[in-house]
Amino acid sequence: MSVTKAEVEAALERVALPDGKSLLAHDLVRALTVDGDKVRFVIEAPNADVARQMAPLRDAAEQVVRDLPGVGDVSVALTAHGPAAKAPSLKVGGHPKPQEGPMKPSGVKRILAIGSGKGGVGKSTVSSNLAVALAKAGRKVGLLDADIYGPSQPRMMGVNKRPASPDGKTIIPLQAHGVTLMSIGFMLEEGKAVVWRGPMLMGALQQMLGQVEWGELDVLLVDLPPGTGDVQLTLCTKSELSGAIVVSTPQDVALIDARKALDMFATLKTPVLGLIENMSMFVCPDCGSQHEIFGHGGVKAEAEKMGVPLLGSLPIDLETRLAGDSGTPVAAGEGPMAEAYARIAQGLIEGGMA
DSSP: OOOOOHHHHHHHOOOBOOTOOOOTTTTOEEEEEETTTTTEEEEEEEHHHHHHHHHHHHHHHOOOOTSSOOOOOEEEEEEEOOOGGGGGOOOOOOSOOOSSSSSSTTTTTOEEEEEOOOSSSSSHHHHHHHHHHHTTTTOOOEEEEOOSSSSSSSHTTTOOOOOOSSSSSSBBOOOTTTTEEGGGGGGSSSTOOOOHHHHHHHHHHHHHTTTBBBBBBBBEEOOOOOOSHHHHHHHHHHBOOOEEEEEEOOHHHHHHHHHHHHHHHHHHOOOOEEEEEEEEEOOOOOTOOOOTTTTSSHHHHHHHTTOOOOOEEEEHHHHHHHHHHHOOHHHHSSSHHOOOOOOHHHHHHHOOOO
16 A cells, blocks of 8 residues: 555654754655655755755655655655755746647646736636645645746745755745645745846746646646736647636726637637636625625626636635735635635536646
8 A cells, every 4th residue: 555645744753853853843844745655855954054964864764754664765855945045056037948849747637827817806816725725625736826027926825935956957846735836936035026038938937847846736727927928828838738717807997808818828729717707796894795896797797708617706805815915825724715715626626627
C-alpha cells in the first residue's frame, strides 16, 4: 500500500531541531509530494550558514521517511532562504525560448484560465477562493498568478517569501491553504513596479509554467491579467489549456469588455467552460434586504446567449474583502460565501473540469 502525505508529515514531526521543535513546527519543509512510492520534499533553511549545519538533519529526515512502509524512493533537497541577492541566480523575464509545441507541466492534468475583460471585477479574488474551495473538496490544486503587472495573490493567499531555486533554474513553488502557488510577486519587493515589454512578459509566463516544480495536480488555475493582451495570447497558444472561465460584474460597461474576452478565447480556440457573475448584489447586514448595485442577471443572460453555463453568482461581501486583505481567503473558512465557492467548485468537479 502506498504511503500517504499525512504519514510522511507525521514522520517528519519526529525530526527535531536543537530547540526540540520539529521541522514542520519550524515551517522548514517545502514542496512535499508523494507519487506512488516516491517521496520528494525540500528543507529550506533560513540562510546559507544554517543550511551548512543542517546536513545531518536532512539525512535524518530522509531516513525516517525511507523507513515508512510503502516508501521506495526518497529525494530531499536542502536549500537556504535568504535575501534575493544571495539566492541562486534565477532570473525571471527575458525573451521566450522556442517551443516545439504547446506545453503542459509534467503531472498537471488540466490548466484552467480565469480571465476578465476589464480590471476591478474581482477576478483575482474569485481565483484564490476557487483554488481554496477546490482544495477543500479534495483536489490537488495549483494557482499561477499570471497578472504580472499587478500580482495580488501573495497578499490574498498570505504568502510573502521568495521561492527556493536549488540550481538557479528549477523553481520550488510555495504552499498556502492547501494550494501550490507561484507568482511574479514572490520574486519582487512589494510595491516594486514591473516595467517590461511584451516579450519579457511572455518569457516570464513560459518560465512559471515550465520551470516551476508543480508536482502532481488535478488542476492548475491561472489568474490572468485583465484584457486581451500578450499574457493571454501566450497562455492560449503556448500551453495545453483545457479551458477558460470568465468573471464579470452584471453592469453593461463590464459586460462590454467581458464579451471581448469571450471573443478572444473563441478566436484562440480555447473553450469557455462558464461565466461567474461577481458583485451580483449587496445584502444589507442590518436589515437583510438585497440591493442590486451593479444590476443583476446580466452575466446570466450573456451565458445563455453564448450557450455556456453560469457557474455561480457571488454577492458583494465585506467578509470576502477582509479575508482577502488578511491573507486567508473566505473560502478557507465557514459561512455563506465559503458555501457559495464550494458550490462552484463542486460544479466544476461534477462537470469533469477540475
